Amino acid sequence: MSKKWLYVSIFLLGALYFESAGQHIRPYGFEAAPYLQNLQEKSVSIYWVMNRSSTSWVEYGNSSDLGRISRNSQHGLFDANLPVQKAYLTGLKPATDYYYRTASVEIQQYGAYDVVFGDTVYSEVKFFRTPTAKLSEFSFLAFNDVHDRPAFIEDVVERESGFDFVAYLGDIMGHIDYTDQIISNVIRPSASFFAGEKPFYWIRGNHEARGSQARKLIDYIDAPGNRYYYAFEWGPVYFIVLDSGEGQPDTNQHYFSLVDFDNYRREQSMWLKDVVESSEFHSAKFRIVLTHFPIYLSEVVARDEIHRHGRAHNQEKFASLLNESGVDLLLCGHTHRYHVAHPEENVTNFHVVVGGGNPAQANSTYTRVDFSGDQLNVSLRYYDGKLIEQFTIDASR
Numbered sequence: 102m103s104k105k106w107l108y109v110s111i112f113l114l115g116a117l118y119f120e121s122a123g124q125h126i127r128p129y130g131f132e133a134a135p136y137l138q139n140l141q142e143k144s145v146s147i148y149w150v151m152n153r154s155s156t157s158w159v160e161y162g163n164s165s166d167l168g169r170i171s172r173n174s175q176h177g178l179f180d181a182n183l184p185v186q187k188a189y190l191t192g193l194k195p196a197t198d199y200y201y202r203t204a205s206v207e208i209q210q211y212g213a214y215d216v217v218f219g220d221t222v223y224s225e226v227k228f229f230r231t232p233t234a235k236l237s238e239f240s241f242l243a244f245n246d247v248h249d250r251p252a253f254i255e256d257v258v259e260r261e262s263g264f265d266f267v268a269y270l271g272d273i274m275g276h277i278d279y280t281d282q283i284i285s286n287v288i289r290p291s292a293s294f295f296a297g298e299k300p301f302y303w304i305r306g307n308h309e310a311r312g313s314q315a316r317k318l319i320d321y322i323d324a325p326g327n328r329y330y331y332a333f334e335w336g337p338v339y340f341i342v343l344d345s346g347e348g349q350p351d352t353n354q355h356y357f358s359l360v361d362f363d364n365y366r367r368e369q370s371m372w373l374k375d376v377v378e379s380s381e382f383h384s385a386k387f388r389i390v391l392t393h394f395p396i397y398l399s400e401v402v403a404r405d406e407i408h409r410h411g412r413a414h415n416q417e418k419f420a421s422l423l424n425e426s427g428v429d430l431l432l433c434g435h436t437h438r439y440h441v442a443h444p445e446e447n448v449t450n451f452h453v454v455v456g457g458g459n460p461a462q463a464n465s466t467y468t469r470v471d472f473s474g475d476q477l478n479v480s481l482r483y484y485d486g487k488l489i490e491q492f493t494i495d496a497s498r
């Protein structure tokens with residue numbers, strides 16, 4: 102072996118040693134700081150991820166003195182040794198300020214008759230405010246097709262201010278081969294940018310149904326009913342979230358007989374019929390649909406559209422129902438080409454905003470919606486904040 106290769110080998114062996122030693126001594130701590138889910142008038146879910154086996158709780162109260170504790174148990178067992186730490190705060194008051202911090206204890210050894218605990222690690226004290234049906238104003242940001250580039254979200258969130266929550270309109274990731282992708286590309290950055298104090302809602306995209314770990318995504322989010330299609334209210338606005346599924350027929354070879362989206366969309370359609378007949382939906386001041394695939398009433402899906410089947414099936418199952426029920430606005434993505442469509446007489450009754458491409462493309466966009474009084478103000482902007490189109494929807498009821 103030449104001297105040069107001897108030095109290279111020594112260096113590589115040294116690097117390997119320090120890498121493995123570094124992993125071993127990595128201190129117990131957060132993989133992802135706490136993030137809010139499913140914030141409602143009287144409840145909120147707080148999730149976080151630790152780097153080693155843990156048992157956890159949340160301390161909370163109406164001041165930074167905290168004073169109350171919530172610790173989750175199921176089937177008589179406190180949560181322990183689970184991949185995601187979770188606490189559910191209930192009995193909260195609407196329009197009220199809350200402070201909280203998470204606490205996690207490392208479980209160094211978990212035998213049936215011998216459990217060894219390690220250090221306790223606390224988060225910073227965080228703050229949130231519960232919404233109320235009487236809200237006179239609120240705002241949210243919507244992102245789509247970020248495709249594993251969370252810095253895009255950070256840049257926008259830093260620039261925008263005064264928003265109350267974020268809607269992820271699908272394909273925030275390209276696929277899910279490892280659960281660490283969920284943590285690294287969405288959960289950890291969201292928690293560090295905003296989600297410790299403002300929740301995000303996940304609207305699943307077709308890419309997030311791909312990969313060996315796609316079925317684990319639901320473990321990291323909390324949506325009403327523990328499903329990817331759900332409804333929620335924020336102030337006097339009613340939100341419907343749909344899961345548009347995959348684009349090609351379920352029998353397509355690239356899905357390897359592992360998907361069942363036609364049946365799933367039929368199931369959602371049945372659910373949607375009940376939702377649009379509910380008193381909550383009817384009494385809302387505005388109704389907004391969040392989904393991944395664009396849904397237009399009058400669109401003829403092009404024959405060369407790669408996802409023609411899924412696009413057409415979404416239209417068939419949802420478009421008429423939404424159009425006849427008084428929906429005001431639909432936000433979506435997927436095509437990577439931004440587009441805004443307004444209601445047309447005798448055709449479509451709601452506005453559609455399709456977000457643009459992924460952040461590697463020049464046409465990447467985000468949407469901001471501001472509710473105030475009797476108006477929704479909707480603005481579609483390029484990544485750098487430059488306005489593409491802005492419009493106002495007046496409450497008609």
Ligand SMILES: [Fe+2]
Nearest residue numbers: 272306307435
């Ligand atoms: Fe997509």
